[in-house]
Amino acid sequence: MKMLVAYFSNTGNTEKLAEAIHEELVRRGHAVEVEKIRPAIAYSWLREVARDFPRYPSITLSLFSNAWKRHHVRTYNQVEEDIQALKYPDISEFDRICVGGPKWAQMSYPVARYLQTIRGIRGKKIGAFCTFGGPPLAVFEIELIFEPMRTLIERMGAQMVAQVCVSSAYHAAGLMPLFRMASRMRFKRPVTDFMLASEYGKNGVLNFCDEIEK
Amino acid sequence: MARKYSDTVLFRGNRFSDTTKQIKRFIYESVLATGYAPKVKEIVDAFNLSEQQVRESLHDLEGGIIVALQNEQHAHIEEFMGQKLPDDAVLPEVGEIYYARPFANFKNHHRVFVDGEQKWYGECPVECTTISYFFPGKEVIVRSIAHDTGEAIEIIGKDGELLDYTPRSLRIYWGRPFGTWLSTKGHEGDFIFPCDKNYFFSSEDGYKEWRSGRSDEKGQIFTPVMINHLLRMYNYGHERFDYQYHFPLLKVMLAAFTVGIIRIKMFLPIPNPFFLSMAKFFRDLRKYGYKLFLDVKLW
Numbered sequence: 001m002k003m004l005v006a007y008f009s010n011t012g013n014t015e016k017l018a019e020a021i022h023e024e025l026v027r028r029g030h031a032v033e034v035e036k037i038r039p040a041i042a043y044s045w046l047r048e049v050a051r052d053f054p055r056y057p058s059i060t061l062s063l064f065s066n067a068w069k070r071h072h073v074r075t076y077n078q079v080e081e082d083i084q085a086l087k088y089p090d091i092s093e094f095d096r097i098c099v100g101g102p103k104w105a106q107m108s109y110p111v112a113r114y115l116q117t118i119r120g121i122r123g124k125k126i127g128a129f130c131t132f133g134g135p136p137l138a139v140f141e142i143e144l145i146f147e148p149m150r151t152l153i154e155r156m157g158a159q160m161v162a163q164v165c166v167s168s169a170y171h172a173a174g175l176m177p178l179f180r181m182a183s184r185m186r187f188k189r190p191v192t193d194f195m196l197a198s199e200y201g202k203n204g205v206l207n208f209c210d211e212i213e214k
Numbered sequence: 215m216a217r218k219y220s221d222t223v224l225f226r227g228n229r230f231s232d233t234t235k236q237i238k239r240f241i242y243e244s245v246l247a248t249g250y251a252p253k254v255k256e257i258v259d260a261f262n263l264s265e266q267q268v269r270e271s272l273h274d275l276e277g278g279i280i281v282a283l284q285n286e287q288h289a290h291i292e293e294f295m296g297q298k299l300p301d302d303a304v305l306p307e308v309g310e311i312y313y314a315r316p317f318a319n320f321k322n323h324h325r326v327f328v329d330g331e332q333k334w335y336g337e338c339p340v341e342c343t344t345i346s347y348f349f350p351g352k353e354v355i356v357r358s359i360a361h362d363t364g365e366a367i368e369i370i371g372k373d374g375e376l377l378d379y380t381p382r383s384l385r386i387y388w389g390r391p392f393g394t395w396l397s398t399k400g401h402e403g404d405f406i407f408p409c410d411k412n413y414f415f416s417s418e419d420g421y422k423e424w425r426s427g428r429s430d431e432k433g434q435i436f437t438p439v440m441i442n443h444l445l446r447m448y449n450y451g452h453e454r455f456d457y458q459y460h461f462p463l464l465k466v467m468l469a470a471f472t473v474g475i476i477r478i479k480m481f482l483p484i485p486n487p488f489f490l491s492m493a494k495f496f497r498d499l500r501k502y503g504y505k506l507f508l509d510v511k512l513w
Contacts, residue, residue, distance in 0.1 A: 040373075077223060080454075082373070085351020090247070116454040117350070119243045122236060155232045156239070156455055 001030050001095040001213065004088060006118075008037035008101040008110040010048075013131045013168035017196055017205070021098055021129060021164075024209045033088065037101070039110045040082035049173045051079060052105040059105060063140055073147045078106055080113040092120025096212050100129035102168070103145040107152075115152055126153050127162035127212040133171035134179030135187050135194050141165065162211030164204040167194040224463070225510040230278065234271040235455055237261065238280060241314050242453070246348060249333035251281075251311040251319045272311070277504030278458055282313040282405035295338065296361045296413055297323040312406055316341030316348075316449075327355040338409040339386045343442040344449045346371035353377070361387070361413035362420035369438060374450065376442040383417035386441050389433035393491025396498035403502040434488050436474060444473040464513040 005022045009015035018034070025032045055076065062069035091097055101111035115121075128149050132141045142165060150160045169191045171179065176191075183191045194200050230238065237257055244252045252260075257268050275281045284306040292299060299305075303321040306312050311319050316337050318324065324336030328349050336342040336356055346354035356369040370378040389411025390398075401407040411433060415421040421435050436444075447465050451457050470476040476483045499506055 080451075083350075089350070090243070113454075116451075116456060119239070119246065122239070152455075155235070157232075157236045 002093065003030050003032045003096045003098065003212070004035060004091055004094040005032060005098045005100075006035035006037060006088075006114060007099070007129075008039075008083075008108055008114070010102055010108070010172075011168070011170060013170060013196075014100055014102050014129075017129055017131055017164075017166055017201075018098075018100055020196060020201075020205045021100075021208060024205055025098075025213070028209060028213065030213065033094070035086060035088050037086075037110045037114045038084040040084055045172065048104075051109075052173075055105045059140070059144065062144065069139060069143070073144070073151070076106065076148075078112045078148060078152075079109050080116060081109040083110045083113050083117075086114075086118070089117070090119040091124065094124070096125050096127065097121070098127040098129060098162075098208075098212060099149075100131075103130050103132040103141060103165075104172075105144075107145060107148055112152075115149070115156070121153075122157035124158045125161045125212070126158050127164075127208060128153075128160055129164045129208065131166055131168040133168060133176060133191075135167060135183035135189075135191055136165060136200075137182065137186065161214070162208045164208035166196045166198075166201040166204060167191050169195060223460075223509050223511050227508040227510075228274075228505040230274055230458060230507060231271070233261070233263070233267070234274050237268065237271045238275055239455055241275075241281065241311065242348070245314050245317050245319075245334070249317075249335070251306075251314045251317070253310055273503075274505065274507065276405050277499055278507035279405070280315060280458075281311050282315070284308050284310050284312040285404055285406060287401065287404060288312065288406050294318075294322045295324075295410065297359055313337045313409070316345045316452075324356060324358045327357065328352050338412040339414045340388055340409070340412050340441055340445065341449075342369055343371065343376055343386070343438055344374045344445045344452075347374040347449060347452050350453070358414055360384075360416035360420070362424050363416045365416055367414050367416070371442070374442075374446050376438055379438045381416055384438055385415040385418055385421055385435050386438055387411070387413040387415055387421060387433050387435050388441070388488070389413070389431070391432055391434075391488045391491045393494035393498075394432065395495050396502055397494070403504075434474070434486075440473045443469060444475075458507045458509060460509040460511050462511045462513050 003025055005018050007014050007018035022032050022034055058072050062072045101108040128146060130145050134141055136142055146163050153160045180191055183189060240257060240260060241251050254268055258265050272283060276283055286308060289308050300321045306319050318335045318337045322335050324342055325332050326334035326336055326345060329352060336345055342356045345356060350373060353370060353372050358367050360367050367384055368380045390408050395408040396403055425431060447462050448459055475486055475489045477486050496506055
């Protein structure tokens with residue numbers, strides 16, 4: 001099959017995940033092209049981090065209330081930012097598309113814009129991948145990124161058929177001590193057990209490739 | 215400068231349905247790939263919907279100033295915005311897409327070049343200033359003809375921003391105030407009519423000469439920079455799936471003087487009636503059975 005792996009990476013962690021997916025798909029005999037999503041402007045660390053702050057109270061409430069989580073996912077405004085010209089602005093020639101980026105409280109802004117602007121997405125099967133700072137917490141990390149992504153992809157007439165997420169053990173706002181504690185409390189394991197190089201990460205990539213090539 | 219989008223929405227008017235957005239995307243994908251919008255029958259087939267459902271979506275897109283459908287008044291025109299149509303121009307049939315703004319669905323004198331390739335046609339001088347939004351990262355050249363002298367004019371843009379234009383004295387005439395768009399006798403509910411009298415002028419002097427003795431003309435003249443600045447506020451993100459027109463409150467207030475929304479007369483700031491009449495346009499939308507598709511944003 002002809003596939004496209006499109007990703008945005010800020011610190012290189014998502015790039016490693018994209019490379020792992022790319023290598024695995026090529027190993028399975030698929031023709032895979034790569035699209036690196038690049039923001040039009042590189043913002044300062046402070047500005048990048050500060051743009052997420054208004055969402056933190058709502059995200060925190062989502063951890064304690066399912067009703068609020070549903071409300072949050074349904075009503076929050078996804079921030080986007082301009083991206084540079086794409087190598088493949090029209091993806092209609094590809095059979096499968098893998099799209100990924102880091103989780104920035106929600107979808108990372110360049111990925112959100114990419115999904116909004118690519119042409120030929122209707123009827124496609126999409127796989128989503130992402131990296132985040134903490135362990136794979138069901139709501140805080142996984143649902144809060146994949147649910148909005150799935151909703152947007154389905155609204156555009158495509159189908160999300162696979163997902164994989166790994167920890168990058170990095171948080172731009174310096175919240176890693178909290179995530180390490182959460183990992184110990186929730187999973188009784190360190191965050192590093194959920195990174196790409198771990199068993200969790202490797203199996204995640206294999207399962208993702210199994211799902212996407214179905 | 216890179217901008218973020220949609221996180222400061224204060225008020226949401228109606229939203230296009232997802233089907234309507236998918237149809238809109240389908241139309242623009244066709245325009246960008248071939249230069250022309252699909253026929254209604256092609257949309258019906260592609261989406262497996264009834265013609266009635268597709269027509270409802272097109273009606274909403276028309277009300278949202280995204281497309282305009284061909285009507286009897288424009289079915290047999292020989293001139294388009296003051297210039298004779300090319301001999302091989304084929305006008306859309308009644309009920310088909312006439313404009314997929316900022317593109318026209320037929321050959322005309324507003325030719326759009328991207329990477330030396332020309333298969334697109336602009337819809338009007340006003341919209342031509344931000345047509346480059348549809349070709350991200352690429353330099354887009356619009357070549358057209360001045361209404362007063364017939365000389366060639368050129369507008370160069372990238373990512374919605376105006377890079378250059380010739381001649382330097384170029385002016386854009388916006389022919390019809392918002393208040394006249396839908397309610398002019400004989401053109402009630404006609405979404406093609408608003409752009410019919412938008413022209414390029416080679417200079418302000420040429421415009422003045424043309425305007426003298428035409429007391430019935432209600433339009434106003436702007437520089438390409440003013441129009442580009444104004445439209446970038448409303449058109450930003452036009453190529454996005456979720457796009458609908460938005461009104462960025464603070465940006466409009468800050469730019470009010472530079473784009474001519476407020477003009478200084480006798481040392482006093484006077485709101486420009488050309489733009490004030492937008493309120494009447496909103497009222498007319500409802501009157502003619504259209505919904506208001508507009509987001510009001512903080513900036």
